[in-house]
Amino acid sequence: MRERPKIKDIAVKAGVSVATVSRALADSSLVTAETRQRIRELARELNYRPNVSARNLRTRKSMAVLLVVRDVGNPFYLDVLKGVEATAREAGYSVLMGNTENDPARETEYFNMLRDGHADGMILMTGKLPPGSGSRAGGWSHQPVVVALEMIEGSSLPHVQIDNVGAARAAVEHLISLGHRRIAHISGPVPEPMSLNRREGYRLAMGEADLDIPEGYEVRGNFLLESGQEACRRLFALPEPPTALFVANDEMAYGAVHELRRLGCDVPRDVSIVGFDDLYLSKAFYPPLTTISQPRAEIGRTAMDLLLKILSGEDVDPGDAIVLPTALNIRSSTAPPHGYSGRET
CATH class of the missing domain: 3.40.50.2300 (Response regulator)
Structure with missing residues (x-):
């Protein structure tokens, strides 16, 4: 069986150090844009895949995020997931989807996954915090959580919403x-x-x-x-x-x-x-x-962008909600009342 390519194989082919390859694949600004691009192309050419377990041990990151919804069977969430996943993959993250079915025990379980390091961040679409956490986000206000669409009254968590x-x-x-x-x-x-x-x-x-x-x-x-x-x-x-x-x-x-x-x-x-x-x-x-x-896919992309900012250490003001536009699509389920003449009676 062909041996799995390693970072040192890319380094030899690129004529640079292993450290430079590692930094380039992590998108470090210490490596020039030209060199980063050349190393990425070589990585694709060699079909290099990072050792996720080893990376996680080094960085203490899971490189996964949670998208937690009420009902995974609701097709509304599919386009949101597509938007989240597209943005997450570009940044090297995978997406885990959590289905609470409005069960408080399951809601708590997903928050515990975040707290215990099984995920680096969460996009929350249930409108609820775990029982006992308090309506004002309590101990969760410091966690990397973005609330999407479903508002949590009094929460200091950043959020993406519509009007x-x-x-x-x-x-x-x-x-x-x-x-x-x-x-x-x-x-x-x-x-x-x-x-x-x-x-x-x-x-x-x-x-x-x-x-x-x-x-x-x-x-x-x-x-x-x-x-x-x-x-x-x-x-x-x-x-x-x-x-x-x-x-x-x-x-x-x-x-x-x-x-x-x-x-x-x-x-x-x-x-x-x-x-x-x-x-x-x-x-x-x-x-x-x-x-x-x-704009379901845009909701997903925007929420993931916001979560990436938090994970990278950028300051995010939770008081400034990101509000995305909606539109009324008029189709055949609406018409004037039967017998309506257009005149007030």
Whole structure:
């Protein structure tokens, strides 16, 4: 079997010392850019792969980061993972994905992996810290953790987010512009900040249009399809059900559409629906879902960039949140109310 190439093989071929090769592969500024490039090309030519275990013993780094999510089965996280991984690989890191399924014990387990050195940093997308850590991040404020999308109220951890209030307001304003007046909201789990912010956007849009929110028009879900079905069932058992729904994520919106079909309602002729996330299935869903699009891959890249800055010792101000843009994608799940003439009655 052919012997695995070593750093000294690159050094001999490049005509430099082993130390220079090691520094070049670590992207050290002590080696000129030209020499670094030449050594990288030789490493690729020789199919050199670093001995990760030996490097980890020397540096006391795992060269791995954790991406921790609520539900690995949710396709929303796939594009985020792609963005994280692309940026991580360029810096020599691998990515481990943690799936909590909202289990506090599993959440604690992943934080312990970070604390015990099995990962060098974490991108957290659950909106929760381990039980007993305190709402203000407590003992975790010094750890290399970046919070992505899911806000943790009072936390001093750096974060990447979108304007949930503004995006939700735009979604409801679209329904109002079509002529809807009876608009209900299926929220995510309350009192989590992301759910509260999307609900606030709904309330702002309704208030600015001088529209009442009848009792029972705000129903709490948990971001899963089944909760969208259950919430829709409750809404359409009301004496005066809504003509439109703003749903806090696409997966619950799918559940709401399924329930409406079971009830004999047509979307959008009888009921219009707007979701949030723009999952790749939303274009192929019937009818194609009007929804808020988030830059998922960019969220992953930005969060990983921020984590790399922390890992390299750069000062990061946690008070300055990085806010990425959203867009309302209008498709076939929204239309004017049935029989609407365009005139106020």
